Amino acid sequence: MSAAATHSRWPARGHAGFWAFAVHRVSGVALALFLPAHFWALGQAIQGEAALDGFLSWAERPSVRAAEVALVVLLAAHLAGGLRLLAIELLPWSDRQKTILALAAGFTLTAGLAFLLNLR
């Protein structure tokens, strides 16, 4: 029934609110995919000290540490974006939506950089 096939929808999406949604959705899906891996890693402790230590030493690789930074950025982005959505839905409307988005992006960047600087 839709006339969507008549043209691309993307030009109408070229604004901050849509991109905030996109970041929130992508980070949410990525974190959901990560969660089973996280539980599997914790589960190594049940297998004994050696199994966990083996995994932890594997996790010291630079590529894994880099992925860890990406994970922190995803977590920070999803947290900040979630708080933004809760503010929209639970608090009186604020016309400073782009400022709030900028604060969320700033928090995400700061969290990522702080984690990166603390890497050994």
Added chain:
Amino acid sequence: MAATTLDIALWRGDAAGGAFQRYRVPAAQRQTVLDVVTWVQRHVDSGLSYRFACRVGMCGTCAMTVNGKPRWTCRTLVDAAAKDGRLEIAPLANLPVVKDLACDMTAFFDKWRRAEGRFRPAPGLGGDFAVVPPESAARRQAEAGIECIGCAVCYSACDVAAWNSDYLGPAALNRAWTLHNDVRDGAGAARLKAVAGDAGCHSCHSHQSCREHCPKHLNPTASIAGLKRATAWAALKGEI
């Protein structure tokens, strides 16, 4: 304006499908997108179908998708919308095409009805003039959304309406919010129940495309957020 002719792509077709057709249209000063469409119909193909009435941004019938964005064509200057003298004009998204640039608005206005978008006088109303203080919180909330003329630009811009054909959409929900804040209205919990369902206010993802594209600069996202709070409170209090 540098170009003497414009390169125009108009979507031609019907509900079964169609494609863009190219036209060369003479450029003119302060020419609107509606002027361009009208020129094609008057000079090239009288069979071109589109819809307009007032030409001054009051009736809301001439909305189309211009270079990918939903807009009133009567109030959009070619200079503001064209890229290198090129315009791509399509029917509104999220509504079935009748023919060419004209959409079937039935589903759009049916949703106003489903959202209890009509005034329901409160019991006892009509004895004397209702006194509505302009500065009261409820009146200010209603005032913010009341100028909607039902052009469906917001509905066409809405991603949720694209994903869920049952979604009531920004315009119908904005209407419900203005009535919810009308102290003379008596629908109360019935209207909140109508907008709280699976395809109602809680489906909104707050992309704010409606707010971004509304030619009247209304903010349906804020209205929908108000309905989310009102329906949540009503549910907690057991009213809906």
